[in-house]
Amino acid sequence: RGNTHLKQISNLFFLFRQKLKSLPRDLLTHARSVDLQRNKLKRVIGISRFTHLTELNLSRNKIMEFSQEMCYLDKLEILYMNQNNIRVIPEGIFPHLKMLKFVKLNTNRLAKLPSDINQCASITYLDLSRNCLQNIEPLIGLPKLKELFVERNRLTELPFQLFQASNCELTVCEAKGNPLRCPPEEVCAGGVVDIQSYFRQIKENPNTCSAWTVKTMFLGSSMAGKSTLCRSLREGKPVVVAVKDRTEGIEISQLYTQKVRFFFWDFAGQEEYYLTHHVFITSRALVILTVDLSR
Numbered sequence: 001r002g003n004t005h006l007k008q009i010s011n012l013f014f015l016f017r018q019k020l021k022s023l024p025r026d027l028l029t030h031a032r033s034v035d036l037q038r039n040k041l042k043r044v045i046g047i048s049r050f051t052h053l054t055e056l057n058l059s060r061n062k063i064m065e066f067s068q069e070m071c072y073l074d075k076l077e078i079l080y081m082n083q084n085n086i087r088v089i090p091e092g093i094f095p096h097l098k099m100l101k102f103v104k105l106n107t108n109r110l111a112k113l114p115s116d117i118n119q120c121a122s123i124t125y126l127d128l129s130r131n132c133l134q135n136i137e138p139l140i141g142l143p144k145l146k147e148l149f150v151e152r153n154r155l156t157e158l159p160f161q162l163f164q165a166s167n168c169e170l171t172v173c174e175a176k177g178n179p180l181r182c183p184p185e186e187v188c189a190g191g192v193v194d195i196q197s198y199f200r201q202i203k204e205n206p207n208t209c210s211a212w213t214v215k216t217m218f219l220g221s222s223m224a225g226k227s228t229l230c231r232s233l234r235e236g237k238p239v240v241v242a243v244k245d246r247t248e249g250i251e252i253s254q255l256y257t258q259k260v261r262f263f264f265w266d267f268a269g270q271e272e273y274y275l276t277h278h279v280f281i282t283s284r285a286l287v288i289l290t291v292d293l294s295r
């Protein structure tokens with residue numbers, strides 16, 4: 001079975017699942033493609049000898065450092081380094097990887113990108129999902145980037161420059177699982193076209209206060225006083241709600257103030273409606289929890 005994983009076909013080397021802790025010394029340096037996935041490599045010392053490499057698979061190892069030696073792989077087109085423990089990518093490597101098109105660095109521990117990654121002008125596919133990134137501004141200026149994956153990071157913003165129509169080649173941008181504020185996650189879910197439209201609208205109407213909308217959810221047990229509070233806020237004075245007027249399902253209404261439009265979602269408190277609540281309760285909302293203190 002070992003032999004099926006340790007193969008050389010022409011200039012392609014298959015060394016996956018060999019429990020390797022370092023690069024094998026006898027590996028021929030003229031290799032064009034090396035597959036070392038699913039080993040136990042912590043470092044890739046000696047990789048600079050493989051200057052003919054066009055494809056390198058180091059995924060699913062235990063690599064902690066993105067080796068400085070990688071800068072010698074100037075023919076590299078495809079790089080898999082996903083599912084490792086990489087925290088930092090040093091500066092001064094990506095500008096040398098002029099041919100690099102396809103990069104998978106997902107599922108690592110990257111908190112930061114090197115500021116010169118945008119000098120790696122051939123990148124068309126970049127997977128950075130499942131890291132700890134707070135900022136992807138270094139990607140601004142990647143001229144050929146078509147597919148970008150940044151799900152499950154710590155991003156609060158996507159840089160608008162990435163989506164500017166004049167120089168944007170992006171067709172895919174996946175960003176779910178981030179604490180995004182700009183654009184909101186719901187916009188990102190619509191893909192590149194929706195993100196572009198969002199930034200365009202902000203640019204055209206930077207002071208559009210009427211666009212500020214707050215979803216406001218009234219939650220609490222049955223007869224806690226949700227509808228009473230909701231209607232009183234809407235009317236601007238105390239309003240009595242008769243018991244026979246109990247909410248069924250959800251009642252949606254609006255309250256306009258000078259700057260903000262509130263969408264009130266008044267949920268029925270009876271248990272039989274609980275089943276449907278999770279469909280409508282979203283994390284990006286103001287939640288008013290109503291409690292009857294006399295009970």
Ligand SMILES: Nc1nc2c(ncn2[C@@H]2O[C@H](COP(=O)(O)OP(=O)(O)OP(=O)(O)O)[C@@H](O)[C@H]2O)c(=O)[nH]1
Nearest residue numbers: 222223224225226227228241242243246247268269
């Ligand atoms: N005394 C008093 N009664 C209140 C107050 N708020 C609500 N009520 C009464 O409590 C009852 C229930 O109020 P609702 O506002 O319908 O309660 P809810 O939480 O919306 O109830 P559900 O629609 O069943 O979920 C009504 O008869 C209200 O008039 C309050 O502050 N004081």
